[in-house]
Amino acid sequence: MTSFRLVPSAGPSRRGRLRRSLYAVLAALLAGLVAVTGASTAATAAAPKWWEPVNPQTPDSQVGVTGAPFTGSRGGEVRGLVDAHTHMFSDEGFGGNVVCGKTFSVDGIAAALQDCPAHKPNGNLALIENLTNARLGGNPFASHDTVGWPTFSFWPAYDSFTHQQMYYKWVERAWRGGQRVLVNDLVSNSGLCMINGVVNPPNRSSCNDMDAVRREAKKTRELEAFVDAQYGGAGKGWFRVVTNPEQARSVIEQGKLAVVLGVETSEPFGCKQVIGIPACTKGQIDRGLDELKALGVSSMFLCHKFDNALCGVRYDEGTTGVIVNLGQFLTTGTWWNPRTCKAGEVPDHTVAGGVLPKELAIAFPVAILPVYTAGPHCNPRGLSSLGEYALRGMISRNMMVELDHMSGKAAGRALQILEENRYAGALSSHSWMDSSYMERLYALGGFATQYGHDTTQFVADWRASKAQRDRFGVGYGFGMDMNGFGGTPAPREGAATSAAGPVVYPFRSADGGSVLTRQTTGERTWDVNVDGVAHYGQVPDWVEDLRLVGGQELVDDLMAGAESYLRTWEATASH
Structure with a gap:
């Protein structure tokens, strides 16, 4: 310059x-x-990138990712990881007092990530947590540290089923790590709500499944607006709710997260059965399906944990099965009614009869407990006439049909109806459909994802199913079922001394364009080698562990998952 x-002049002349x-x-x-x-240069240098918040909340969880999210498509095909089954707002289901901590709060992280009041001061009244958490040894009156933010000494954790694992900043880390589709299944269960309302009163909200669906759909939209506000206004955030495949493809090409709404409840539209008698009509089904479409729901389960007026279920096993069976009895007046499978029948697992945990037996005295024949068990309930009507109603509304949780008999009939209609919209999103049906699902043009198991099992399942998927040219995905009482991946056993070795931080994202360090929230830092997948922010860490064990070919299959999911949805929408 x-x-x-x-x-100065020599004199004061003009x-x-x-x-x-x-x-x-x-x-x-x-x-x-x-x-x-100078000011312009400084402003330019300080301006956030499109993927960084303009108005970040402080304090908040760290994301621990650097690098731009990938955008665009290749030859018209999008890339990205797909989680086809998870539950962002379980804290709003089950009466609002089973899953502790919120996905977000306008009052900040300290308000969001707190334990349930009924768990305090030391957790010994948290009956569902205590019965299902392996660290607590099944002791119903065990204690746990109830402090969430900022110390997180007990939760979130891979083996804690009743604490929030999907805080929105953790979901942001998963998106930054390569995820492009998230199916948020709006979920509840009236039986579990009733049980918890007795052992941990009071419930914060109604036990009605459809009320929970409405609350969770509203919260999902509120989170979208909440994220938008941090990124400069409507439509600018990374969290985008989509209601058709065209929107989803556009969102993914922009490098953002396409959030699809699904429904997983045991009594959709009030379609329970009471002592075997249907409690809903065809008119209720039509009104219910129309309401779900208006809410932006694109996929749903016709039945979940209880035999309802639409279909019989595939049973849960172990302690979970005992609790769910009790829930069915309380809400319907009937226990599960399994029969020993005959040759050639598709089994629905083996369930325990004649026992209840003594703590539940005290709270719910039952004179006659079920006694079952030898397993494996098959549910004699299939797809009812009302269930067939609902399924055809979903087809006419271009909704994707979730086959998981249907009994073998119900799933077989549902597939037959889909085949008769040449309808591609068939999903198996978290390994609850018997594998013998997978060929028919893929032949329709459907899509399946594997439950988010521990690394070793997930890799084994991927290898076992790869030849079949390759024949149909479909990618792979996972259904983490997070906040869904199924548990998330534990640390890989023997990783430190294995040929694959442990995950080494920092590492590159599945797409190779970003770098991830250990995730920190408050005073706690998580390491997938030690903590497993404690919360949703560690999904990219788990994918890196999958790469170490299964190789790049596995990651490539996972990155093809978003495109395969969209193709199924597109074929459904154009039917």
Whole structure:
């Protein structure tokens, strides 16, 4: 830059005064130019990138990812990881007092990530947590540290089923790590809500499944607006709710997260059965399906944990099965009614009869407990006439049908109806459909994802199913079922001494474009080698562990998952 030196005149002549005035003006203009240029440069340097918040909340969880999210498509095909089954707002289901901690709060992270009031002060009244958490040894009156933010000494954890694992900043880390589709299944269960309302009163909200669906759909939209506000306004955030495949493809090409709404409840539209008698009508089904479409729901389960007026279920096993069976009895007046499978029948697992945990038996005295024949068990309930009506209603509304949780008999009939209609919209999103049906699902043009198991099992399942998927040209995905009482991946056993070795931080994302360090929230830092997948932010860490064990071919299959999911959805929408 040219420098200027002001030289005063020898006398106070008009010419000298004019010269001094001109010099002064010129100096002022130059100074202003420098100031403006400097300010502009500083502002440009400080301006956040499109994937960084303009108005971040402070304090908040760290994301621990650097690098731009990938955008665009290749040859018209999008890339990205797909989680086809998870539950962002379980805290709003089950009466609002089973899953502790919120996905987000306008009052900040300290307000969001707190334990349930009924768990405090030491957790010994948290019956569902205590019965299902292996660290607590099944002791129903065990204690745990109930402090969430900022210490997180007990939760979130891979083996804690009743604490929030999907805080929105953790979901942001998964997106930054390569995920592009998230199916948020709006979920509840009236039986579990009733049980918890007795052992941990009071419930915060109604036990009605459809009320929970409405609350969770509303919360999902509120989170979208909450994220938008941090990124500069409507439509600018990374969390985008989509209601058709065209929207989803556009969102993914922009490098953002396409959030699809699904429904997983045991009594959709109030379609329970009471002592075997249907409690809903065709009119209720039509009104319910229309309401779900208006809420933006694109996929759903016709039955979940209880035999309802639409279909019989595939049973849960172990302690979970006992609790769910009790829930069915409380809400319907009937226990599960399994029969020993006959040759050639598709089994629905083996369930325990004649026992209840003594703590539940005290709270719910039952004179006659079920006694079952030898397993494996098959559910004699299939797809009812009302269930067939609902399924055809979903087809006419271009909704994707979730086959997981249907009994073998119900799933077989559902597939037959889909085949008769040449309808591609068939999903198996978290390994609850018997594998013998997978060929028919893929032949329809459907899509399946594997439950988010521990690394070793997930890799084994991927290898076992790869030849079949390759024949149909479909990618792979996972259904983490997070916040869904199924548990998330534990640390890989023996990783430190294995040929694959442990995950080494920092590592690159599945797409190769970003770098991830250990995730920190408050005073706690998680390491997948030690903690497993404690919360959703560690999904990219788990994918890196999958790469170490299964190789790049596995990651490539996972990155093809988003495109395969969209193709199924597109075929459904155009039917």
